[in-house]
Amino acid sequence: MSEPLPSPTLVPPARAIGVSRRAFAAAIAVLLALGAVAWFDAQRDNDLLREEAARRLGAIEAAQAQARELESRLGGELREAQAKLALLETRLGESQSQQAALEALYRELSPSRDDLALSDVEQILLIANQQLSLAGNVPAALAALQLADGKLANVDRPSLSPLRRALARDVDRLKALPFVDVGAITTKLDQAIAQVDALPLARDERLPPPKPPAPPPADTPWQRLVTDIGNELRSLVRLETSDRPAAPLIAPSQAYFLRENLRLRLIAARIAILARQEASYKSDLRAAREWLRHYFDTRSRGVQFVGETLDTMLAAPLRDDLPDLTSSLDAVRALKVAQERRASMPATPARPNR
Numbered sequence: 001m002s003e004p005l006p007s008p009t010l011v012p013p014a015r016a017i018g019v020s021r022r023a024f025a026a027a028i029a030v031l032l033a034l035g036a037v038a039w040f041d042a043q044r045d046n047d048l049l050r051e052e053a054a055r056r057l058g059a060i061e062a063a064q065a066q067a068r069e070l071e072s073r074l075g076g077e078l079r080e081a082q083a084k085l086a087l088l089e090t091r092l093g094e095s096q097s098q099q100a101a102l103e104a105l106y107r108e109l110s111p112s113r114d115d116l117a118l119s120d121v122e123q124i125l126l127i128a129n130q131q132l133s134l135a136g137n138v139p140a141a142l143a144a145l146q147l148a149d150g151k152l153a154n155v156d157r158p159s160l161s162p163l164r165r166a167l168a169r170d171v172d173r174l175k176a177l178p179f180v181d182v183g184a185i186t187t188k189l190d191q192a193i194a195q196v197d198a199l200p201l202a203r204d205e206r207l208p209p210p211k212p213p214a215p216p217p218a219d220t221p222w223q224r225l226v227t228d229i230g231n232e233l234r235s236l237v238r239l240e241t242s243d244r245p246a247a248p249l250i251a252p253s254q255a256y257f258l259r260e261n262l263r264l265r266l267i268a269a270r271i272a273i274l275a276r277q278e279a280s281y282k283s284d285l286r287a288a289r290e291w292l293r294h295y296f297d298t299r300s301r302g303v304q305f306v307g308e309t310l311d312t313m314l315a316a317p318l319r320d321d322l323p324d325l326t327s328s329l330d331a332v333r334a335l336k337v338a339q340e341r342r343a344s345m346p347a348t349p350a351r352p353n354r
């Protein structure tokens with residue numbers, strides 16, 4: 001059988017109330033302690049938060065100060081860069097305007113290919129005309145005309161046809177002239193001038209002595225001796241027969257002036273042929289040739305050589321009325337004037353398309 005349950009113990013009410021008050025006070029004290037601890041913890045956390053906030057705020061203010069300083073420096077550099085950029089743009093505009101002005105000036109002053117060709121041809125024609133009029137150098141003038149025509153052929157412009165026709169006419173006129181080798185003639189004259197001092201005079205001419213007759217082989221020594229004595233006696237008086245008139249007697253002091261006058265005649269002939277003076281040239285040659293026949297030994301080989309040279313020069317044709325290159329010069333100058341007139345005319349603006 002089961003035992004009976006014990007009955008609950010009954011606490012007296014007053015005692016129970018005292019225990020509950022103490023427990024409540026202890027609980028309040030605990031709560032107050034916990035609250036104080038929590039408050040202190042909160043205060044400490046707040047202090048830490050304020051310190052952290054102050055530290056971060058200081059860092060932020062320092063960063064803002066650095067940012068403001070950097071912004072100020074960047075702003076100054078930006079303004080300086082903008083000023084430099086504006087200066088560069090100004091200078092670039094000035095440089096572009098100067099370049100455009102220089103290009104326009106270059107286009108205005110720089111000659112074209114046609115202008116250069118015409119200038120070259122004009123200079124060539126001037127030199128050829130000088131060679132033709134001063135020295136009578138027909139081959140040089142002809143070569144210059146052919147060179148000028150070659151330059152015009154390289155340009156190949158229809159506007160240059162009148163000039164090329166004028167050049168062709170001048171070339172034909174020069175080719176029709178008789179060829180006179182002035183250089184060869186002057187060389188021969190120089191050789192003749194150099195031989196003047198060595199030419200023997202006619203007064204120094206001597207006929208070769210006659211050959212003595214051969215002694216007969218059968219003569220005795222006494223007969224040969226008599227024959228030799230007779231030959232010596234006959235040689236004291238000698239008669240010479242010449243087929244020419246007697247040579248003029250010239251004093252030794254006059255022989256020097258004779259040779260100098262002959263040299264001066266040849267020099268004058270040399271100058272006359274360079275100046276294309278045919279009358280003076282042939283007059284001097286005839287005078288020199290006559291002096292050679294009259295005063296010098298014509299049997300001498302040197303005199304014969306100089307005389308033959310002078311005869312050849314006298315027979316050579318020499319014209320002093322050489323043509324000039326006026327027509328070609330006028331044609332090239334007319335073309336230059338026409339080109340300058342076209343270059344000075346303002347360009348016609350293009351009409352807008354409708």
